[in-house]
Amino acid sequence: MIHAVTGQLTSDQINRLANWLSAQSAAPVQVLATERLSGGAIQENHRLEIDVAGGDWPGRHDLVLRRDAQSAVATSHSRAEEYALLKAAHKAGVAVPTPCVLCEDETILGGPFFLMHRVSGEARGGRLVKAAPDAGLVRALGANLARIHTITPTRAKTDKMALDFLGQPPADPAQTAVAQYRDFLDALPDPHPAVEWGLAWLADRAPAPGTIVLCHRDYRVGNLMINQEDGLTATLDWEFAGWSDPLEDIGWFLAKCWRFGRWEQEAGGLGPRDAFLDGYQAASGRAIDPAAVAYWEVMAHVRWAVIALQQAWRHVSGEEASIELALTAHVVPELEAEILAMTGEDK
């Protein structure tokens, strides 16, 4: 079966949703409009416009409903966990859509979902990088990342952020990542020596463990909602968030593979690297060592290569026939080229 974009809400689902929202808000709720939003292979987003006649949430609301797509993968967080992350980030002052309500009753839409306020802006990287370089914007993106990183395991407990599902923080994030990616490669049928080369380089140079914070783990252009008037409006897609070294997020954001072809603007294709790091350092008070960032940029390319190979295997194995997954395999040579260029002859 070919994977296609489906998943419009049915009229029955919309009726059940309206009834459930009425019970939650203690007032009649009318669903005025729904629309499946583009993007989201793992999760579906639907625009939802509702009118609440009194109760706890009176008035008209422009919302986004987020639920699992058919191709949800086991490695990403559940909707309930993502909702907890969104609430924690909102509390920490991170630019995120305001979370509204979580529903774990699967009789409503066939699976859990949550609602958040709709935020306007553009998230598509290919479009965003066409704008003029914007040092102010990337400085704000750095500061926003620093706010995510104010969430530590200790703060999560103190502030009752309900993030226990993230488990124990890794004692050594770099070596933990190397071991995990080797395990992932071992589960694939083909050998991948160039990615192995990168992993060996990373294992040999793993930094001493330092501060552990909440990392978004997919903080990049493409997951950041930006508009011309307000700049950054939302940090999206928290499904891979976890405890790690803050430099993991910085390396991921700056990695060449996330510049959407605009290589010379090293902060996500949007602006200069220094401005992003300045914004981060000013907001966090944490000095960033460029050599340490370079290490995590290699890690970023290796991680993306491993994920891409896993995605392609979902197609090749017959689990999910998809041209998008199939083509992901052919991004890997680009990532391998960068890994080999950054690591050099001297392993």
Next chain:
Amino acid sequence: MRKQPSGKALSDIADATETAADPAAGNANYVAAMIRNARAIAERQDLVGDDPAKAEAAALTDLIGTAGSLDDLNRELVRAIRGGSAPQGTHAHLVAVNKYELAESNPRYLARLDGQAPG
């Protein structure tokens, strides 16, 4: 070593996607671009045939000092890299193989890396 799916498998998924595609869908242009890309990669692979695989196997035999299938030789190289005993010349070998693969999967990227195409 070519990433999978390659060749006919890529053409097949391009054909199946085209058959199932809804031209009125909001992502129709994106789907069409993916179909073109998959076919272009398959065509470039078809053009060079098994030559890259043969060259890679010969280079690996020289590098590792044993003979075997391309898959087995690459597995041996992986074991050596992970075990910290990668032979001298491994990086250069990987770069050469990577250039073959990029020439098939994304020649424009390769040209940019080599400074032969504008950014």
